[in-house]
Every structure is written in structure tokens, then in C-alpha cells.
Amino acid sequence: MPEFHKPSLPGSALFESIAGEDDPAERSAAGHRIANLLVRGAHDPADQQLVERVLHLADSEGLGTIAELWSRAPAETVAGALWRLYALRTWVYRNPLQAAREFATGKAYAPVQEVLAGVVDPPGPDEVITLVDTVVRGILAPDFDVALDRAAAFAHIVGVGRGQLDDVDPASGARLVDTARQLRAAAEAERRGNLH
Template structure:
């Protein structure tokens, strides 16, 4: 692999090959390229073909297959930011009532974050799921920094809320606050043109 920015990727066998004993650097490079194509858009016909294959795989197998390529990416990279968005979305879809309860518990302690997150009144399970889906769908638009800021605000409020509940799990609440910091940092890098 001579060019990190445009690693060669096999055709249909891409994800099967990556699932086995593949070099971690190749997996990272493939995840990096796919993240950039999904967010920044394809440049040429080969890029468009790859995006089509990735989207087809996402429809057939779920986004998790693709997101797994981003799981080891540093938080201050595009791939790392997408991984955190994916984790947030998956958790909210699996536990929407818990997410809504923790959001409700945290919102009074983080009013600025609440306005940025943009959850409608009242923030029930459906509204929280809608928010996260809206944020994640936004990764294909030009305002990625806003998407990342909104996701950070949501993670911050939920992390604070988790700390307010009686059965609070302080460790996982702290991890959500860390995620919020990482997403905010990624948003700042995106605004400066440095999120790669």
C-alpha cells in the first residue's frame, strides 16, 4: 500500500477479508477511506462504486459491519468521530426509554447543551431516537461540525443525567462525558479543516 489516502480495496470480498486475519493498518486505512467517502463524497467513478457497495452492505447487513472498521480509530479523526456517532445511535435504539430518562434527568443541569441538542418537548423515547437519527443522518451534509456538536450536547446531557439518577452508574456516565468531549473536539477540528 503506497498511498495511505487511497488504499486499494478488494471488490465484494472487502468485508469478508477484513473480518479475518487482516493487517490492522489495512483495516484502519479502509475505514479511513470509507469514512471520507461517506462524509466528503466520492470524487470519481471508482469512489462512487465503492460508496454504492458500502451503502448496499449497510442496507443488507447493517451499519455495524462498516462501523466496526472505525472502532479503533483515534477520537480526533473522522473515522473516530463516526464510530462515536454510531455507538451513540446504537445505544439509543437499544435503550430508548433509558436514554430519554437520563436525558430528562440531565437537562436541567446543562441548559446550553439542551438547546444545542435540539430535542423537542417532551423528550420521550421516540423523540430521543428521532434526535439521534437526525444527527446521524446529518453526516452526509456539509455541516458535520454542527452534527458533531449536537451529538456532543446530547451525550453530555445523558452523561450528567445518568449521574443524577438513583441507580446511577458513575463510570458509564463519565464515559459519556468523555464521548461528549471527543465529539466536541472533533467538531472544532472539522471547523478548522483539520478533521482527517
Template sequence: MPEFSKPSMPGAALFESLPGGDDPAERSAAGHRIANLLVRGAHDPQDQVFVDRVLHLADAEGLGVIAELWSQAPAQTVSGALWRLYVLRTWVYRNPLQAAREFAAGKAYAPVQEVLAGVVDPPGPDEVITLVDTVVRGILAPDFDIALDRAAAFAHIVGVGRSQSEDGDPASAARLMDTARQLRAAAEAERRGDLH
């Protein structure tokens, strides 16, 4: 995705709040735990305290601090799916005009995906941002698979639009299509009960 730079590494505040601190395996395990708690919810008071600390950190430092923990996760895991949602949302916020333009260009080639994505016609920057926010808000709902499907449809359409554009970048269009496939596979795994 052009003009997208990887978020900065999590700050010391996050690592101080996690057992194991700077150990990469501990960070990965913490990221996995956070992702599952955010999607599945807390089931005991100790988990709720942890979720509250995570959400406070996200409010104070930004979601990128937490999302970085998910950056190395396999695509068909909860944390890997959340990383892909985070990257897609960050790109749309940084480039809403480009996202709207590429979505508009791609929807003619992917009408079924357009229905799944759910962007109003014509899609302007505000509509694209609203879609992405709606998808991300869906991660806390029991229909996480639907949120993943919608994000996959959006990434697919934008990837097609980018590939059709005269100044489009074929490599980044292909990466968007890969992201769409990964999100779709994660949604299918979620429906089977295999997304962990």
C-alpha cells in the first residue's frame, strides 16, 4: 500500500505491563492473548483487568502500540486477522481519497464483493472511512467472521481498482488481493471454530 509506513514499535509502557517484558515469545503470546480477549471478551475478573489496561494503553498511546504485537502473527489466527484489519484501517485513514478512487474503479469488476463490502454509492472518502470503522467495530461482536468478510471484500475491490488504474502499482495491488484472501480464509476458519 503506497505511502504506508509500519507503525512504531510498542512503547515501554506496554512491555512493562506484560509478564516477560522484552522476550519476543512473551510478546507474541501477549499479543495473542490480547487479540483473543478483544474479540472473544473477558471471562473472568482478572482478564477484565487486563483488557481494561490494554484499552487504557490504546487510548493513551494509540492502537498501533498494541497492533504491533500482532504484526508477525500467522494470517489465520485472531491476532493475524486483527493485524490485517489494523493495517487496512490505517491505510484508509491516511489515504481516504485514494481508497475511495480505487474502490470506485474496482467495484465494476467485482460486483459481488461490492455488495459484501457495503459501501454506499458513490463511495467518497467519508463513506470508505465509515465502512472501515464499521468493520473494525465489528471485531467485538459475535459476528467476527462477517467483519472479516467485509474487510476482505473491501481489500479485494480496492486491489482490483488499483490494478486497473493507469498509475496503479501492480505489486501493491497483488498484496491487497493477498490480504483479501487471508481475511476471507480467516473468516472461514472463524465459522468453523478454527480461528485461535
């Protein structure tokens, strides 16, 4: 994902009611808590209030502010999986033509992954954006593992396609295939009940 740049650090407004807002460990813990609440749902009024604040922040300032909390999370955590989904979605929105081109190139080399990804054939920019949005919406569904599997399949195909093109850095294709592997591992951990 050569065009992707990490968003800037969120402002202190996000953390104003979270103790230790200047402590990186507290920010990391807050990121994991928010990620789990978004995927697993809130079970008490305090958690529901936090979810509402997070969703309001996402609407007003963008998901990047929240996603920054997840950027250093291990791949096989809910926060780490959400970071990878966010990075993939951001890249597709910034480069839909490139994403469609790389997907179209890679699907011949990964037909099983193509079926799992679920992109309409032929995959144009709009179809690729629709797929990524559908996958991201899946984080709020009970089938989070399926959303991760679909994102992994998409990333794998695009990474393989990128590796086949002469005008793209092959190392970036390998990194995307590695992201696909991480998303697949997160999906497996979710099915085992080990994704936290």
C-alpha cells in the first residue's frame, strides 16, 4: 500500500475522560477496549456511553482518529485486526482504480480467494469500494471472522496482482500478502474464541 500514510495522532479530546491520557500504555488499553466494544457490543451503560462517544467522534472527525489507537496493536487482537481493515479500506478509497487493476490481475492466480472475497466480476473501482465497505460493516455483525476472511482474501489477491505488475514495487505486494496472512490468522483466532 505505497500511497497509504498513517493518520496523525488524535487530539486529547478523545481521551479527556480516560485516565492517563498521556500514557502510551493507557492509550493502548483504551484502543483495545474501544475495539472490543465496537466488535463485541456494549454490555453496560458506561460502555454504551463510550461507544456513543466513539461513534460520534468517528462521524465528526473521521475514523482515523480512533484507528490511530489501534496502529501498534498486535495482528492477532481485535484492535490489530481493525487497524488492518482500516488501512486496507483507506488505501482502496484513495486508489480505487489501482485496487481494481491489481485485483483483476491477481484473481487469475488465486481463484479460491476470489470466490471468498466476493467482488463482482469484472472488478471496477466501485465494486472494489463496495466490497471493502461491506467487509468493514461486517465488524458490527456476529460473523466478524467472515469479515476478516473476506478482507484477507481481497488483500491476498491484490497483493498477488501487485506482484505480477511491472510498474509496482513487488515488495509492497509481499507486504499486502503478509497483511492477508495476518487477517486470516485473526479470523482463525476469532473462530477459536481467542481474539481479544
